[in-house]
Amino acid sequence: MGDSLGCGMGENRGTIDMIFVARQLQEKSREQHRDLFMSFIDLTKAFDTVNRELLWGLLEKFGVPPKFLTVLGSFHDDMQASVVAGGQRSEKFGVAVGVKQGCVLAPVIFNIFLVAVTLLVRENIARDDGVELHFRLDGNLFNLRRLQARTKVT
Numbered sequence: 001m002g003d004s005l006g007c008g009m010g011e012n013r014g015t016i017d018m019i020f021v022a023r024q025l026q027e028k029s030r031e032q033h034r035d036l037f038m039s040f041i042d043l044t045k046a047f048d049t050v051n052r053e054l055l056w057g058l059l060e061k062f063g064v065p066p067k068f069l070t071v072l073g074s075f076h077d078d079m080q081a082s083v084v085a086g087g088q089r090s091e092k093f094g095v096a097v098g099v100k101q102g103c104v105l106a107p108v109i110f111n112i113f114l115v116a117v118t119l120l121v122r123e124n125i126a127r128d129d130g131v132e133l134h135f136r137l138d139g140n141l142f143n144l145r146r147l148q149a150r151t152k153v154t
Helices: 015-031 052-061 066-076 106-124
Strands: none
Touching: 052 066, 052 106
């Protein structure tokens, strides 16, 4: 599993690079008269939206030991938050979704969740209808040598 599934948030994974790659893909698809469909997913606030019951089930399916799941779940039980607006802090309220902010395991378990969702999507479109889904966890999806062939991108 890669350290990051996204771009635009780290060194050597900038949005400018991905815009270039997207334009290259569009151009090559046009040149080869092939359909191309792209999806861009904004993962802003994604940690806050994970369905925990689904996450625990996925972790169990991936072989995480039950005792570890119990400990992990206990970190997330009875989570509370408050909002600061105009210098005033609200009363605390319960938080029933998302992974715990600041927990060192949060990025790891979120990545597992995202990989599982990606695999489910891939399985659901893997019918023999000509649709292909390509992804890589290390950010090296594209054959750059082929993409660097003569291009019309300006």
